[in-house]
Amino acid sequence: MKGRERAVDVLVKLLAGGKITTDTNGKETYQVSERSLERDTKLIRETLADNDSAYQLQQKGKTYWLEKDGALSAEEILALIKIVIGTRSLTREELLRVKDSLLDLVADNKRGPIQKLISNSLVHYTPLFSNGDKEILPLLKDFANWVSHKTPIKFHYRSSVPDAQGRALSKPGSGVPLSIYFADFYFYVVMYIPEINKSLVYRLDRFQDARTTRAVVKVPGDKKIDEGALRNKTYLLSGGTDIPYEFRYWGYPQTALDKLPNSRITEWNREDGSVTIKGDHLASQGALLWVLSQGAQIQVVAPQSLVDSVKRELTKTMSYYD
Incomplete structure (x- = not known):
């Protein structure tokens, strides 16, 4: 096998995730001297550098292997994987495929720590019941x-x-x-x-x-x-006619602001610890569902139609406990 042919063969093995050595094993495999194999590795290293490759030739003693620079940082990959796990929107099989694809984008030497940080989450991952095993x-x-x-x-x-x-x-x-x-x-x-x-x-x-x-x-x-x-509009707050609204809220204000896109605090009521929250566009059907989920932490001030809807639902709910 000629020099360049041998170098190509070595590179293919490295790209496949293998390692090569310039010691006795390497010399016997290629039937060449250690010096020839070192020339091959030098050629590979220079070629990768000249072509701005994402791979770098690593060396420890007489052993060589390739490591890939990450397209994304370790913390970016960790964040994305954690977000995907947190949504529970994928089947387990889909999640594992997405996880592997994302890990391929990070440098080889950063994958181990990420794997450890997500291992427990993967073990306890439970996809949404409504999805079952249907791939999305x-x-x-x-x-x-x-x-x-x-x-x-x-x-x-x-x-x-x-x-x-x-x-x-x-x-x-x-x-x-x-x-x-x-x-x-x-x-x-x-x-x-x-x-x-x-x-x-x-x-x-x-x-x-x-x-x-x-x-x-x-x-x-x-x-x-x-x-x-x-x-800026979640499905929960969709359905029905868009309406302007005003609430008094006794819970943690950011909880309401996060759930009500484009809402704003217009008044801090220091006497009772509530805030007044206003917004211009909230779907009436979704608003009713969200208000009821907040229990005694919220009071609807406007519109009157939503006030009346909340009263009717609460009266119906109380009838279940007579």
């Missing part, structure tokens, strides 16, 4: 493509409300996917529905047999999504 990434791939090309699709959508026998019902539908976002454990799709000339929010994991159609649908300009506004 294939759906995400399809919908991302349809959003990019504004492709009309047909589908069946599983309702969140079961029938009298406890079965999840699926209804047919059609529309044009406009955007995808993530909030409160789930991925969501904003879809223009030509039948009603509206854009509605759907949960990605509830789609069944979604497929493209030959229909030609033109999405009106006023039905397209403002990506900036979308990022």
